[in-house]
Amino acid sequence: MGDVTTTTSTTISQPSTLSGHALVTLDKIDTSNTAGFVKTVIGGTSLATLLLGIRSAWKHSRQPEAADLAAAQLFSGAAFAGKALGVATVITVSGFTLLIVGVSALLQVNTPRQFGAAMKTAHLRSLLKVSKRRRVSLKRSRKTGGNCQKIEKNQVLQRLLNPSSSSLHQHNKMLPLLLLIFILFFVILLFFAVRSYPIPLLPQSRILLLIAHPDDETMFFSPTIRALTHAGHRVFILSVSNGNFDGLGEIRARELSRAASKLGISSSDVICLDYDEFRDGDTWNRNALCQIVMRHVEVLSADTVISFDSYGVSGHHNHSSCFDALQTAYSNGGVPRDVQIFVLDSIPLWRKYIGMWDALFSFGRSPFFYMARFRDVAACWRAMWAHRSQFVWFRALFIVFSRYVYMNSLRRISPLPLTPSAPRNSQKFKFH
Known part of the structure; x- marks a missing residue:
């Protein structure tokens, strides 16, 4: 059992x-x-x-909205700091x-x-x-009949005096990675640290952007356009020519409307002229252009005009003609007293193609400055793709490396009167 x-x-x-x-x-x-x-x-x-x-x-960290400012007034400074x-x-x-x-x-x-x-x-x-x-090196030294202790001492002295080739090789491998991490960190820091200083505008202002050819709005003014439309202002685009130099005027006019919609502008607010006096590449009469621009300012009830400066960013004489027309109107007293005129700064060639790194040289030098956000840069790329007839290989490089894709610096050529007296808008401008 x-x-x-x-x-x-x-x-x-x-x-x-x-x-x-x-x-x-x-x-x-x-x-x-x-x-x-x-x-x-x-x-x-x-x-x-x-x-x-x-x-x-x-x-x-960006320019606060009016609603955010109103809400911020309800909280104390300690609450804001706590947030x-x-x-x-x-x-x-x-x-x-x-x-x-x-x-x-x-x-x-x-x-x-x-x-x-x-x-x-x-x-x-x-x-x-x-x-x-080390053991392998010692075995090899024994086979050759050398003095092991002397070789080891020499190796130690060589390591102390000069870094080993293997460590240098490892450092060389890590150097590109560390450089890439530093560049990415600095780019993100620039996007967060640099603030925009917008032009002084009334709420829901009407802005006329004067350009010479279709695609100028995307290549040079996209940060300003995106900031203005995001702030609730209405932006009109007046293109003096339709870019018919190669016989593609109608196509480029349609592309301008599509690109403007990518930047936040309604296609109904885009005006593309096709006058014999203002052909692409020809010399434009400043007095005739001055009258046309001022007529559109009056019809559109625009209180702000933005265009090129005297150099025209790229040196194109049609760009400079836009500035000459505005300067002629201002000098002759043809600009209403309640209308402001701002021009885009031209910069040296070596700064033009360093991308957002130009913020180190541009920030603080101009009274009005717009820094693009990530989505603004993406919108600029989409708008540039809308200009397919002009999208050649060097324009692809332009939208990647041009500083005008990432930032705009502007100056005012029409001083703002202390007491605006134009009949259509007698309210004083508020500086932000």
Whole structure:
């Protein structure tokens, strides 16, 4: 009876042992899957929180809306500072959490202890590689019959005096990556740090943008257009010619309407002239152009005109003619007293194609400055693609490297009167 009992207990204990191993294995699998799921959830949440924090910081670092200013008056300075501190805390915590989750996923670890063990293992592997390399070099030196101790001393002295070629090679590999990280960080810092200084306008102003050819609005004025339309102003585009130099005038006029819609301007607010006196590339009569521009200012009830300066950004004489017409109207007293005239600054050639890096040289030099946002740059690229008849390879480079895609600096050539007396608008201008 005792033998039977022993045999029975043995047969029962074996399955229990196997089932225990099976349970342990299942627990390990479940733990691994759970850790991966948790890291995915935490990483996604941290990324979403980081993006929301950046968006909030971006919104409050740009020119505030009128509604935001009205709401801000309800809070004290301490509350406003607390909100800014909260946004900064959210960005810092979420960014650090995302970094930790990314490193842990890369190392395939789930706990701080595993992380430390992984780092120790990586360090030991590097030490083993170095020691193995030394042993190989010593064996080679023994085979050649040299003095091992002298060779080792010389190697130590050489390492002290000059860095090893392997370390230099590793540093050379890391240098492009570090340079790329620095450039990206500096670009993001520029986008967040540089603020716009808009031109002084009444709420819901009517602005006339005077250009020489279709595509000038996209290539040179897109940051200003996007900022004005986003602020609730109505922008009209008056193109003096339709760019019919190659016989594509009608096509380019339609492209101008499509590009304007990409920038936030209604196609009904786009005017493209086709007069024999103002052919693309010809010399334009400033007095005739002056009369046409002032007539459109009156018909459209525009209170602001924006155009090129005397050089015309690119040196094109049609661009300069737009400025000459406005300057003639102002000098002859043809500009209403309640109308402001602003011109786009021309800059040296070496600054024109350094992209947003020109913010280091432009910021603070002009009284009025517009810095494009990420979505403004994307809108400019879409608008430039609308000018398909003119989209050649060098224009693709232009919209990537031109500073006029990222920023505009303007100056006023028509001083604002202290007491505007024009009959259509007797209200004083408010400076923001």
